[in-house]
Amino acid sequence: MTSYDLTGRKALVTGGARGLGAGMAEALAKAGAAVAIGDVTEDVGKQTAQALRDAGATAEFVALDVTDEASWAEAIPNVVNALGGLDLVVNNAGVEITSLIVDLDPADIRKMLDVNVLGTALGLKHAFRAMRPGGAAGNGGGVINISSVAATIAFPGISGYSATKSAIDRLTRVAAAESGKLGYGVRVNCIYPGLTPTVMGNQLAADCAAIGLFPSPEAAAQAVAELTPQGRLGQVDDMADAVVFLASDAAKFITGAGLPVDGGMGM
Structure with a gap:
């Protein structure tokens, strides 16, 4: 049986300063990966990276605004230099703004589109450029996008969030198809976390x-x-364990898939 050992892998987790992202970064580090915490919250992000180092992991903080192309263009080389490569990008950064449809604020929808959809799309773009043959890392790898059970159910109050997380599902599948067709050697999957x-x-x-x-x-x-x-x-480690699985060789023939981690809520 293939193990979930990630020794030697180098990972970037966006939105990794706190919450699910911090839990995913910790789980990847415990599995042996070197981890970069990418976040706009510098103080908390540095604390999270330091906590991982204190526990014996290789970890760095990298300033990253996922909505900003220039920020990605600067962050990816910084990760490659700091960790000595890049094998995995976890597009976790996201925002949720609750509203009834009759009360929707266009600015809130635009913010969720920017962070959840554009942020994930740019993450895919720059992960591909770095990991494909001839890229800064150039050894292939994996991208794991964080969608939501909101993409698979109809729950009141989260229409904008549901729409953007559904878009992440579609981005995942198209990206997986392109990577395979163009020989990038990058697997692309997503998970649907429950609440x-x-x-x-x-x-x-x-x-x-x-x-x-x-x-x-x-x-x-x-x-x-x-x-x-x-x-x-759900618990943070439920989601983190799924990320470790998809990052590992145990999932080496899985791409273009969405894995529900929701206790069955979205079935």
């Missing part, structure tokens, strides 16, 4: 209550748990 009580997940529950969909944040979270066959919310 997880991170800062973002807790804020979503609070916002759903604030706009009148549920009597309280606790009731919103309970409603999600009741829609989930496993009867609970």
